[in-house]
Amino acid sequence: MNHLLEVKQLCRQFGGLHAVRNLDFEVSDGEILGLIGPNGAGKTTVVNLVTGMILPTSGQVTFNGADVTKLAPHRRAALGLVRTFQSTTVYGNQTVKENALRGAYLHRYPGGLSAFFSTSRARDLQKQTTEKVERLMTWLGLEQFADTDASAMPYGHQKTLGIVIALAAEPRMIFLDEPVAGLSAEETDHVRDTIKRVREQGISVVVIDHNMRFISGLCDRLVVASQGEKIAQGTPQEVLKNPLVIEAYLGKGHAAAQG
Ligand SMILES: Nc1ncnc2c1ncn2[C@@H]1O[C@H](COP(=O)(O)OP(=O)(O)OP(=O)(O)O)[C@@H](O)[C@H]1O
Ligand SMILES: [Mg+2]
Numbered sequence: 001m002n003h004l005l006e007v008k009q010l011c012r013q014f015g016g017l018h019a020v021r022n023l024d025f026e027v028s029d030g031e032i033l034g035l036i037g038p039n040g041a042g043k044t045t046v047v048n049l050v051t052g053m054i055l056p057t058s059g060q061v062t063f064n065g066a067d068v069t070k071l072a073p074h075r076r077a078a079l080g081l082v083r084t085f086q087s088t089t090v091y092g093n094q095t096v097k098e099n100a101l102r103g104a105y106l107h108r109y110p111g112g113l114s115a116f117f118s119t120s121r122a123r124d125l126q127k128q129t130t131e132k133v134e135r136l137m138t139w140l141g142l143e144q145f146a147d148t149d150a151s152a153m154p155y156g157h158q159k160t161l162g163i164v165i166a167l168a169a170e171p172r173m174i175f176l177d178e179p180v181a182g183l184s185a186e187e188t189d190h191v192r193d194t195i196k197r198v199r200e201q202g203i204s205v206v207v208i209d210h211n212m213r214f215i216s217g218l219c220d221r222l223v224v225a226s227q228g229e230k231i232a233q234g235t236p237q238e239v240l241k242n243p244l245v246i247e248a249y250l251g252k253g254h255a256a257a258q259g
Helices: 043-051 073-079 096-108 120-139 155-168 185-200 212-218 236-240 243-250 252-258
Strands: 003-014 017-028 032-036 058-063 081-083 173-177 204-208 221-226 229-234
Touching: 003 043, 003 204, 017 032, 017 043, 017 204, 017 221, 017 229, 032 043, 032 185, 032 212, 043 073, 043 081, 043 173, 043 204, 073 081, 096 120, 096 155, 120 155, 155 173, 155 185, 185 204, 185 212, 212 236, 221 236, 221 243, 229 236, 229 243
Parallel strands: 032 204, 032 221, 081 173, 173 204
Antiparallel strands: 003 017, 003 058, 221 229
16 A cells, blocks of 8 residues: 555654654555554654654654655645644634635745745735635635634634644645544534545545544544554554553553453
């Protein structure tokens, strides 16, 4: 099978702490992969490493056949590798549409826009981007909020806005760090359906969350990390009954009781 992303022997230390240690995993084209593990397992660090927010101590990240291990985040985004953040990152004093536009540009033009936008080619690009963002907002049900202050939207919709911002960069793969944390059951189901629709567009998804009902109802495959290392991988059914995984989440006594 064609691997869009390959992570090999990835390591990241913070001082003496091994936040990520010798991690190997792959993500196929069109796959939804869940990256799970207890608090502090290293999940967000993996997203930071793969998307270029921080550099690894050692190891390699290959995306679509290219070694991107040391590439800047916006250059990875230009190749189609894009993320959302664990907490919502909407700007409260901007409308939903302004937020989505800002995100669309920031992924590609982190150096700022004002100089860039003085040319006519840039104005064409601006018009195309605005139309694209409007289409995405309609597609994911945010169009009625377009001119609303982003922080006034229900929290679930703010999470959806994070996904719109990521999609505006026209990714081939998105990393979603805790997209349903703090959401109601109904909002969670809505985000799950949204992610499935994203995948139907051919976009691969790596999703991190602590909500196992959400993760197992969404993901084709799971990778489980604990203390920076991969301890299991497989289908949700396989992984969630694995004694090593139960032990990592609940402690040794529980694994024995379940076993
Ligand atoms: N910039 C940093 N400096 C020092 N230590 C860090 C840094 N970032 C993360 N860590 C540490 O690395 C470990 C892994 O953190 P990380 O945030 O990746 O975990 P996580 O799996 O995302 O946890 P959670 O489920 O709570 O979000 C933790 O012990 C954390 O304290
Ligand atoms: Mg995290």
